[in-house]
Every structure is written in structure tokens, then in C-alpha cells.
Amino acid sequence: MLTCKQASQLISQSLDHPLSWYELMQLRLHLMMCGACNRFRKQLNVLRVGLRKIRANVENDSAIQLPLDAKARIVEKVRSDQHAK
Ligand SMILES: [Zn+2]
Secondary structure, eight states: EEEOOHHHHHHHHHHOOOOHHHHHHHHHHHHOOOOOHHHHHHHEEEEEEEHHHHHHHHOOOOOOOOHHHHHHHHHHHHHHHHHHH
């Protein structure tokens, strides 16, 4: 049985790369029983979708009239934030 700490680490990892079958089973089992980790996973998903939208907007929306270097910095920042998760 995973601890909440281990479960939340697996949830974070699953954003960056697919979990192994074993990790996934362990995590599913934990999520069936743990409301706190379920909420954590939902929040992380919302955050991830939000970040992706922001990044797409900044990269593709020509209506955003930022100096090019500022735009690049924002994209870079969002990217590194997402990577750090
Ligand atoms: Zn938990």
C-alpha cells in the first residue's frame, strides 16, 4: 500500500511520463481509498490543462501584442514550470 506521499509523487510523475503497469496499479488502489490524493490529482489535472491553454495562446495568438522577447520569456517560463512539476 502506497503512502500519500508516494501516491502524490506517482501522480506528479504520470504528468511527465507514463507510469509502469505496477506503479499504475498501486496508484489506482490508493486512489480508490484516498480522497485527499484524488483531490490532488484533480487539481494537478486542472493545472496542467490550464498551463497548456496558456502556452498555446501565448504561442499562437497574434492578438497578443507583446515584444517578441517577452513572449519568448513567458513561453519559456511556462515550459520550465511545467517541467518542474
Ligand atoms: Zn492518499
